[in-house]
Each structure stands twice: as structure tokens, then as C-alpha cells.
Amino acid sequence: MRFHRNLVEAVLDGADQIFNQGQYADKAVERLLKRDKRWGSRDRGFIAETLYELVRYKRLYAAIAEVKDPFSREDLQRIFAVWAILKGHRLPPWEMFASTPTRRIKGRYDTLKTQRKYRESVPDWLDALGEKSLGEGLWEQELHAQNEPAPVVLRANTLKGDRKKLQQALAAEQIASKPLDGLPEALELEERPNVFRTQAFQDGAFEVQDASSQQVAHFLQAAPGMRVVDTCAGAGGKTLHLAALMENKGQLLAMDIYGNKLQELKRRARRAGAFNIETRVLESTKPLKRLAGTADRVLIDAPCTGLGVLRRNPDAKWKLQPEFLKEITGTQQEILQRYSRLVKPGGKLVYATCSILPAENAEQVQTFLASEAGKAFRLEGEKSLLASRDHSDGFYMARLVREG
Known part of the structure; x- marks a missing residue:
């Protein structure tokens, strides 16, 4: 070179x-x-x-x-x-x-x-934490996998067309891709072009979204006509996926404490042709009280350490501090307690993180289920994804059903 x-x-x-x-x-x-x-x-x-x-x-x-x-x-x-x-x-x-x-x-x-x-x-404290949490063998495998560059994965926007149509449109712009098994909208690019300059992107035909992240909306089991609440929507990657799965039918409420992120979601929604999305900046608890017990589906894409996405954000391991884990697990439980109240009887809640630590994942769910608010719920299913095993970002998701 x-x-x-x-x-x-x-x-x-x-x-x-x-x-x-x-x-x-x-x-x-x-x-x-x-x-x-x-x-x-x-x-x-x-x-x-x-x-x-x-x-x-x-x-x-x-x-x-x-x-x-x-x-x-x-x-x-x-x-x-x-x-x-x-x-x-x-x-x-x-x-x-x-x-x-x-x-x-x-x-x-x-x-x-x-x-x-x-x-x-990796920092000493994080190395020790990972080994204690996952065991030496799995932690070593995961660390190695997280140091591999992540591929570029797209999600075909089914409000505009299917995966095959997107693949053809990209090929016309000399961008080669391959479908991923088990993910009906996912295409993995063979190289790393600037996809944001493509006509397909301008037309709203796709979003850049990792394979693991694409599984969350499907896991929520949202359907057309439902009232769905994305409680920590951010800039709306999963919100847009939910809108597509709902075929723009029903109400999709995207909430966040950061108004600038929701503004970005609005811009992305216009390009994607997603028009059943309503955004709401959470400045008080009043909106939550009005929505209590009314949602068919609630997604909690919780803030976390991000240790499952170090392939994409490697600087996170240098920015994280030991005390942050204690702070974020407290926040996660508070969010679970607060937003679970939105689910109506018979409705479902998905708690998800992009972390691989049990303290942020299964342990949080078990703590919630043992609490007063959690007694109305049962665990219907959960899934853990690892870079070393699943060749995608590290993710966790649990689906809870409100029975009473």
C-alpha cells in the first residue's frame, strides 16, 4: 500500500x-x-x-x-x-x-x-466483568467477534416494495447484495458503498439496519390495526420497521425524551412513506397516565451499555465507566416499571437491549416479573443473539404477556 x-x-x-x-x-x-x-x-x-x-x-x-x-x-x-x-x-x-x-x-x-x-x-474492568458475566470461553469468543468489522445490512421498506425489488434496484446502481435467511426484508451488501447516495435510498426503499435489530419488530408481533407504542423510539429505526409491518394501519406512537431524535424520525418517516406514526416528546408523565392500559403492543428498546454493538461503535468500550452499569440497570428497571403500565390485558410487551450482559437482560426481566407491577405479566419468550454465534450484533429481547 x-x-x-x-x-x-x-x-x-x-x-x-x-x-x-x-x-x-x-x-x-x-x-x-x-x-x-x-x-x-x-x-x-x-x-x-x-x-x-x-x-x-x-x-x-x-x-x-x-x-x-x-x-x-x-x-x-x-x-x-x-x-x-x-x-x-x-x-x-x-x-x-x-x-x-x-x-x-x-x-x-x-x-x-x-x-x-x-x-x-479492552479495559481491565470490562474484561473482568465480561468474564464474570459470560464465562471465560464465551467472553473471549465474543470479544474477538466484536473486533471484526460489521457488514452493511439493509432492511427493505415493504411500504415501497419487497426485498427482491430492492435487490434489483441496487444491482442497477452496481451494488451487489445477498438475502439473509430467516429475515424477510434483510439484504447484506458485498462491499461498503455509500448507499445514502443511491436513488433507492432517496426513494425510501430501504433503511440501514443490522440483522439483529431487524428481529425486534417481528418479535413484538405487531399487526395492522393495532395500537402500538415504541417507548424509547430515538430516531426511529425500529419504529419505521413497525410501521411497515403494520402496513400503515392502526396507531403507532413513538415516544422519546429527546425532541431532536423524534424530528429525525419524522424526516425518515416522510421518505419511507410511513404515515401512521405519531411522535410525542415525553416532558411529563401525563401522556403515560392517559395511555395506561390501552396499548396492544409496547416496545421498550431500553438504553444500555451497547456492549453488543462494539463492532459498529468500538469507541464505546473506551467511553464506558464501571459505575455506568449500575446506573443504567437502575434506569432500565424504572423504564420497565413505568411503561409496562401502558399494556392492556391480553397485550404484549417486548423489552430489548443491544447488550450481551445478563445484568441488563434476563436478570432485568426476572426482577420485573418478581415485582408488584410484573405480577400481571408472564414471560412468553426470549431470545439472545451474539456476534460470535449469530454473526450479527449482540441483542436480547424478551416478550411478556399481560394476563390481568
């Missing part, structure tokens, strides 16, 4: 923004890719893929480079050099790489790769 200085400098700028300034990796990459309109798809791919690789293996590369954060520009150059050497690339004869100790880098890698916390690049 031949390195170009402006691309390397862009990677170093991005690493500084993510590691030192605390910016989210996806946002930093998005801004960087707009820096120079002359960059082609290969240039943009190099910047994005290299940056994500540096984020995934931050601890390993920094340890080999013998630097600690906050990283100076020289430190970041050394980390980049480690990445390049370990990937088998020849460094250019630039001054910043003049004293790169290639043999020492390889030697330190051979030493450090014997320790999981370096090999898979």
Missing part, C-alpha cells in the same frame, strides 16, 4: 478527535470524509477503516508504541506506525516515521498478544 500524506494526516486528526477530545468515532469519521471533495471512495475507505481499526485496538497499539493517553501528535504517529507494521505495510520515508523500530514492534506484539486484555484490546 502506498500512503498519501493528506490521508494519513486525516487519520491522525481523527484519532486526536476521538482519543483526546472525546468525540464519537462515527461523527468524527463523517466530518473527516467531507474535508476534501477530491477524495474518491478508496481514499474515504482508507480513512474510515484505518480509524476504526485504531479505535478497536487502541490499547494494544498504544502499549506496543509505549505511549499513554492523552496522546501527543508524535504519540499518534507512533500508534499509526504500529498499525502499519503489524498489517504488513511499508512505511513511507517521511520524517515522522524515520525512527520506527520495526523489529521491536513485532517483538512487543508477540509478547502482548498472549494476554486477552491486550490481544482483544
Whole structure:
């Protein structure tokens, strides 16, 4: 590989923004890719893929480079050099790489790769938590799988057409894809093009949504004509899927505490042709009181640690702090207690997270079922998805039926 200085400098700028300034990796990459309109798809791919690789293996590369954060520009150059050497690339004869100790880098890698916390690049506390929660073998497999880049998966918007029609439309724009078994709307792309520039996207024919996430709406068993409430809708990926499954019939109420996210949902809904969605910013408990006992289906896509989606958000493992788990599990139980009241007798509730920790998943459901509010519910089914086993994001979902 031949390195170009402006691309390397862009990677170093991005690493500084993510590691030192605390910016989210996806946002930093998005801004960087707009820096120079002359960059082609290969240039943009190099910047994005290299940056994500540096984020995934931050601890390993920094340890080999013998630097600690906050990283100076020289430190970041050394980390980049480690990445390049370990990937088998020849460094250019630039001054910043003049004293790169290639043999020492390889030697330190051979030493450090014997320790999981370096090999898979994870903080000590998180490594200990994962091993305790999942067991050593499964945790190691999952860590390794979460360090693999995630594929691009699309969900065909059945309000506009089926998966076959979408596949044909993408092929007409030279984008190859393959259907995923068991998921009627899912297409996995063979490469990583900018799908947001396609005519199919402008026409609302699809949304980008991982295979695991696509299972949640189906798991809720929503049907046309129902009253469905998406309680933590955010920007509405699952809301839009529900609208399609409901065929735009019935009432779909999307709620969130963040109005800006619901504005994004409205924009996406217009493009998707989803018009049975009503958004509501939760500024008080009054809307919940009025809706108590009226919903056929309630989805709680709960806030969580996000440890099931590190393939997509690798910087999360560096931003998470040990005390956050205790805080978020408290919030999750509060949300379960509050929103379960919306379900009418005979109705169903799905609690879902993009975490792989039992403390956020099955244990939360059992705690709820043992509570006063949970006595009216029974567990009808649950599903756990793992990157190492299911080749998709780590997810959990439980479906509860209100019997009284």
C-alpha cells in the first residue's frame, strides 16, 4: 500500500478527535470524509477503516508504541506506525516515521498478544466483568467477534416494495447484495458503498439496519390495526420497521425524551412513506397516565451499555465507566416499571437491549416479573443473539404477556 500524506494526516486528526477530545468515532469519521471533495471512495475507505481499526485496538497499539493517553501528535504517529507494521505495510520515508523500530514492534506484539486484555484490546474492568458475566470461553469468543468489522445490512421498506425489488434496484446502481435467511426484508451488501447516495435510498426503499435489530419488530408481533407504542423510539429505526409491518394501519406512537431524535424520525418517516406514526416528546408523565392500559403492543428498546454493538461503535468500550452499569440497570428497571403500565390485558410487551450482559437482560426481566407491577405479566419468550454465534450484533429481547 502506498500512503498519501493528506490521508494519513486525516487519520491522525481523527484519532486526536476521538482519543483526546472525546468525540464519537462515527461523527468524527463523517466530518473527516467531507474535508476534501477530491477524495474518491478508496481514499474515504482508507480513512474510515484505518480509524476504526485504531479505535478497536487502541490499547494494544498504544502499549506496543509505549505511549499513554492523552496522546501527543508524535504519540499518534507512533500508534499509526504500529498499525502499519503489524498489517504488513511499508512505511513511507517521511520524517515522522524515520525512527520506527520495526523489529521491536513485532517483538512487543508477540509478547502482548498472549494476554486477552491486550490481544482483544479492552479495559481491565470490562474484561473482568465480561468474564464474570459470560464465562471465560464465551467472553473471549465474543470479544474477538466484536473486533471484526460489521457488514452493511439493509432492511427493505415493504411500504415501497419487497426485498427482491430492492435487490434489483441496487444491482442497477452496481451494488451487489445477498438475502439473509430467516429475515424477510434483510439484504447484506458485498462491499461498503455509500448507499445514502443511491436513488433507492432517496426513494425510501430501504433503511440501514443490522440483522439483529431487524428481529425486534417481528418479535413484538405487531399487526395492522393495532395500537402500538415504541417507548424509547430515538430516531426511529425500529419504529419505521413497525410501521411497515403494520402496513400503515392502526396507531403507532413513538415516544422519546429527546425532541431532536423524534424530528429525525419524522424526516425518515416522510421518505419511507410511513404515515401512521405519531411522535410525542415525553416532558411529563401525563401522556403515560392517559395511555395506561390501552396499548396492544409496547416496545421498550431500553438504553444500555451497547456492549453488543462494539463492532459498529468500538469507541464505546473506551467511553464506558464501571459505575455506568449500575446506573443504567437502575434506569432500565424504572423504564420497565413505568411503561409496562401502558399494556392492556391480553397485550404484549417486548423489552430489548443491544447488550450481551445478563445484568441488563434476563436478570432485568426476572426482577420485573418478581415485582408488584410484573405480577400481571408472564414471560412468553426470549431470545439472545451474539456476534460470535449469530454473526450479527449482540441483542436480547424478551416478550411478556399481560394476563390481568
